[in-house]
Amino acid sequence: MFPIVHARQLxxxxxxxxxxxxxxxxxxxxxxxxxxxxDEDGERIPLTFSDWSADEGWIRFIFMRVGKTTHQLSxxxxxxxxxxxxxxxxVPTHVEGLGRVAVVGxxxxxxxxxxVARAMVAAGNEVTVIVGARNADLLIxxxxxxxxxxxxxxxxxxxxxxxxxxxxxxxxxxxxESGAIDHSMAIGPAIMxxxxxxxxxxxxxxxxxxxxxxxxxGTGMCGACRCSVxxxxxxxxxxxxxxxxxxxxxxxxxxxxxxYNDDERxxxxxxxxxxxxxx
Amino acid sequence: xxxxxxxATPAPAEKPRHRPARIPRTPMPERDAAVRxxxxxxxxxxYTEEMARAEASRCLQCKNPTCIEGCPVNIDIKSxxxxxxxxxxxxxxxxxxxxxxxxxxxxxxxxxxxxCESRCVLAKKGxxxxxxxxxxxxxxxxxxxxxxxxxxxxxGEDSGKRVAVVGxxxxxxACAGELxxxxxxxxxxxxxxxxxxxxxxxxPEFRLPKHIxxxxxxxxxxxxxxxRCDVVIGATYTIxxxxxxxxxxxxxxxxxxxxxxxxxxxxxxxxxxxxxxxxLTRVNLMRAYEFPxxxxxVWRGRKVAVVGxxxxxxxxARTAKRLGAEEVFLVYRRTEExxxxxxxxxxxxxxxxxxxKMLCSPVEVTGKDGWVTGIVANxxxxxxxxxxxxxxxxxxxxxxxxxxxxxxxxxxGTRANPLLxxxxxxxxxxxxxxxxxxxxxxxxxxxxxxxxxxxxxSATVILAMGAGKRAARAMDEWLKxxxx
Ligand SMILES: Cc1cc2nc3c(=O)[nH]c(=O)nc-3n(C[C@H](O)[C@H](O)[C@H](O)COP(=O)(O)OP(=O)(O)OC[C@H]3O[C@@H](n4cnc5c(N)ncnc54)[C@H](O)[C@@H]3O)c2cc1C
Ligand code: FES
Numbered sequence: 001m002f003p004i005v006h007a008r009q010l011x012x013x014x015x016x017x018x019x020x021x022x023x024x025x026x027x028x029x030x031x032x033x034x035x036x037x038x039d040e041d042g043e044r045i046p047l048t049f050s051d052w053s054a055d056e057g058w059i060r061f062i063f064m065r066v067g068k069t070t071h072q073l074s075x076x077x078x079x080x081x082x083x084x085x086x087x088x089x090x091v092p093t094h095v096e097g098l099g100r101v102a103v104v105g106x107x108x109x110x111x112x113x114x115x116v117a118r119a120m121v122a123a124g125n126e127v128t129v130i131v132g133a134r135n136a137d138l139l140i141x142x143x144x145x146x147x148x149x150x151x152x153x154x155x156x157x158x159x160x161x162x163x164x165x166x167x168x169x170x171x172x173x174x175x176x177e178s179g180a181i182d183h184s185m186a187i188g189p190a191i192m193x194x195x196x197x198x199x200x201x202x203x204x205x206x207x208x209x210x211x212x213x214x215x216x217x218g219t220g221m222c223g224a225c226r227c228s229v230x231x232x233x234x235x236x237x238x239x240x241x242x243x244x245x246x247x248x249x250x251x252x253x254x255x256x257x258x259x260y261n262d263d264e265r266x267x268x269x270x271x272x273x274x275x276x277x278x279x
Numbered sequence: 280x281x282x283x284x285x286x287a288t289p290a291p292a293e294k295p296r297h298r299p300a301r302i303p304r305t306p307m308p309e310r311d312a313a314v315r316x317x318x319x320x321x322x323x324x325x326y327t328e329e330m331a332r333a334e335a336s337r338c339l340q341c342k343n344p345t346c347i348e349g350c351p352v353n354i355d356i357k358s359x360x361x362x363x364x365x366x367x368x369x370x371x372x373x374x375x376x377x378x379x380x381x382x383x384x385x386x387x388x389x390x391x392x393x394x395c396e397s398r399c400v401l402a403k404k405g406x407x408x409x410x411x412x413x414x415x416x417x418x419x420x421x422x423x424x425x426x427x428x429x430x431x432x433x434x435g436e437d438s439g440k441r442v443a444v445v446g447x448x449x450x451x452x453a454c455a456g457e458l459x460x461x462x463x464x465x466x467x468x469x470x471x472x473x474x475x476x477x478x479x480x481x482x483p484e485f486r487l488p489k490h491i492x493x494x495x496x497x498x499x500x501x502x503x504x505x506x507r508c509d510v511v512i513g514a515t516y517t518i519x520x521x522x523x524x525x526x527x528x529x530x531x532x533x534x535x536x537x538x539x540x541x542x543x544x545x546x547x548x549x550x551x552x553x554x555x556x557x558x559l560t561r562v563n564l565m566r567a568y569e570f571p572x573x574x575x576x577v578w579r580g581r582k583v584a585v586v587g588x589x590x591x592x593x594x595x596a597r598t599a600k601r602l603g604a605e606e607v608f609l610v611y612r613r614t615e616e617x618x619x620x621x622x623x624x625x626x627x628x629x630x631x632x633x634x635x636k637m638l639c640s641p642v643e644v645t646g647k648d649g650w651v652t653g654i655v656a657n658x659x660x661x662x663x664x665x666x667x668x669x670x671x672x673x674x675x676x677x678x679x680x681x682x683x684x685x686x687x688x689x690x691x692g693t694r695a696n697p698l699l700x701x702x703x704x705x706x707x708x709x710x711x712x713x714x715x716x717x718x719x720x721x722x723x724x725x726x727x728x729x730x731x732x733x734x735x736x737s738a739t740v741i742l743a744m745g746a747g748k749r750a751a752r753a754m755d756e757w758l759k760x761x762x763x
Contacts, residue, residue, distance in 0.1 A: 023510070023515050023516065024515060027514070027515065037472055041566075041569075041572060041573045041574055042574050043565065043573075043574035043575040044472075044565070044575075068571075068574060069574060083472065084472040084508070084509045085509060086470065086472075086509045086510075086511060086515075087511075087514065087515070088514060088515075089511070089514055216557060216560055216561060216565070216575075217470075217471065217560065219470050219511055219514075219537075219696070219698060220537070220538055220696050220697075220698055221480075221537040221538065221539070221556055221560070221696065222539065222554060222556045222557035222560050223539045223541070223553075223554040223556065223557055224557045226547075226548050227548075228548060233541065233543075233547065233548060238696075238697075238698060252548055252649075255550060255649035256548065256550060256649075258550070258649075259550045259551075259578060260576045260578075263570065263571075263576030264576070266571055267570070267571040267574060267576070270571045
């Protein structure tokens with residue numbers, strides 16, 4: 001069992017959770033993920049580390065309440081525990097010698113962008129962070145980003161309630177066009193990453209993406225996480241999650257992410273029948 | 280040379296005299312195919328005590344029993360059956376467990392027809408003693424006893440040495456049990472949340488109930504084996520860290536060959552295409568058949584094509600049936616003759632309504648809106664024997680036929696997972712990525728041993744167990760040497 005040592009609601013549907021897992025905390029690196037299972041009946045889901053402390057033996061992750069598992073997770077707090085936490089999995093994000101980088105985080109992907117930006121700064125790169133959210137209420141980790149020695153934090157919201165009223169691709173495009181960046185990384189919903197890739201590809205700036213395919217084991221055993229990259233099949237969990245965005249088949253990724261949509265709706269409906277704790 | 284005939288003659292009369300019963304081989308009670316193909320309960324029911332006694336009484340108790348040579352771990356078959364004849368089941372179990380820590384498992388999944396039973400003197404008449412079924416009965420008998428009456432092998436005097444075992448599949452479990460008998464302290468590290476390896480995530484409930492696997496693993500814990508799930512060696516700890524920071528004196532690697540293969544044909548990443556590993560893991564380990572009570576879903580196809588001809592393909596096909604598929608096709612590029620699956624599995628699959636499409640080699644998976652709609656295949660014929668000795672399939676007509684289906688399961692075998700070796704650069708690997716060892720399981724890295732599918736490629740439960748045990752003996756020697 002893995003005791004929950006930290007739980008905080010970041011916005012309406014976004015939560016941060018910390019778990020005591022010293023062996024994992026000792027090894028975690030930016031861009032890596034964990035697999036967790038809440039209880040005996042639970043499914044295994046991947047979540048990327050948002051933070052960790054090797055000294056204090058905890059790891060943190062941030063999740064959006066979307067389906068049954070994340071709903072259930074959002075109701076847990078300090079004093080509860082998770083049946084299983086495994087990691088650190090996946091290849092760490094490459095942060096060395098990138099030069100001037102734009103890190104784009106959208107939605108909960110922002111949670112992953114944070115340790116990535118931190119690691120890139122620590123590796124001596126000049127980092128500009130672009131964060132996108134639907135509105136100001138859904139914006140997360142603004143203070144944390146501001147505390148990092150980054151060049152600039154650009155906030156975009158769909159409705160202009162915070163920062164610029166723009167999609168993240170607008171400032172990304174400007175940075176590429178003005179020659180202000182040598183490299184970029186996009187982490188967020190597949191559709192956002194797809195557009196970041198389109199933007200950077202046109203202007204000849206490399207763009208690494210952190211893919212989020214469906215996973216079961218997270219260790220290369222099942223192939224649920226197959227992605228097409230440069231015409232080759234890769235396993236997202238062991239070959240990734242980071243890939244050269246310009247090579248990724250996003251249509252396939254998005255299609256594969258939808259396989260269990262109907263099942264998830266059913267599980268969610270069943271769960272809400274039993275769970276009277278909220279509307 | 281007719282060595283077998285000379286040595287395998289029935290024992291001369293001794294007192295009290297055993298008169299082998301001249302009765303036909305006792306059939307195994309099975310659930311009706313139409314009923315069982317709709318649920319996940321066990322297909323074969325096991326002998327009753329009467330049946331087991333009757334079957335045991337068929338044994339000739341040969342003076343030089345050849346069956347034992349057919350057993351990869353050399354269980355003293357004559358002796359355990361002898362004890363059964365005498366009605367001393369506890370003693371019979373003890374004989375079994377001397378060589379095999381998981382009799383209830385092996386009694387169910389070992390290919391006895393190619394091993395011990397093929398060497399039985401009675402096999403010549405096609406009526407060998409049903410050694411596997413007797414083993415299963417004894418294993419189940421032991422598991423049904425109260426813990427204090429169960430046969431727990433004796434643990435050796437504490438050696439002060441600590442061994443890490445990577446993986447809780449048959450190889451790791453057998454190695455761990457044996458090491459405890461030598462008195463070493465043992466910790467198993469398992470990457471999944473449950474123990475058993477393929478026994479748990481691969482082989483379906485209806486062939487090997489999971490409570491049996493867990494009960495047999497429980498007995499190892501009773502012997503003092505510590506089990507730590509959710510630890511991926513190569514990620515959470517490297518082998519070097521185990522041997523330095525974590526204080527282990529030796530490591531056994533039994534991490535299996537878990538990386539699924541695909542054909543590399545167009546359309547393989549469409550929705551509805553599974554590796555057998557994913558499909559079976561969802562259903563067995565994650566219990567998707569209980570969805571939504573269990574949270575993990577599985578796509579339940581109406582027309583399912585399973586590609587492959589081994590046990591894994593049979594398991595996937597029969598599982599698909601149980602999930603409600605109306606039609607399940609088994610697509611194989613050779614003929615039934617060459618299929619590596621056990622005859623019993625083939626027979627059961629057929630009884631349950633799985634349709635066999637032989638000499639058929641897929642070249643494309645077709646789809647619409649991201650989902651599978653069918654397979655395009657070549658018609659094959661058998662040519663000259665290949666390296667495996669089986670006649671190689673050759674294409675007679677290209678892309679000439681299609682199979683309509685909404686699900687495709689690729690049961691094409693597995694390879695070594697590079698996750699662990701990648702972080703252990705001084706571990707010598709074969710060209711195909713398997714760990715290279717000597718006969719005793721010693722790898723190129725001092726103190727590190729390996730066995731099971733990660734050394735041989737996909738094989739069998741009992742071969743993996745045998746390798747685990749052999750390595751344990753070599754490790755014991757090594758640890759004693761290292762102590763000096
Ligand atoms: C569907 C299916 C049906 C089969 N049917 C039969 C049958 O009827 N009869 C038969 O004899 N054989 C059968 N086999 C083959 C048999 O199961 C295998 O040969 C046997 O399980 C191999 O044992 P193993 O211990 O080497 O590996 P596995 O059983 O694969 O166990 C390896 C274990 O190590 C864990 N692991 C992997 N990597 C790591 C890591 N880095 N750190 C920690 N843990 C790790 C895995 O999670 C797993 O639990 C079948 C196989 C399959 C897939
Ligand atoms: S999640 Fe199973 S192989 Fe990647």
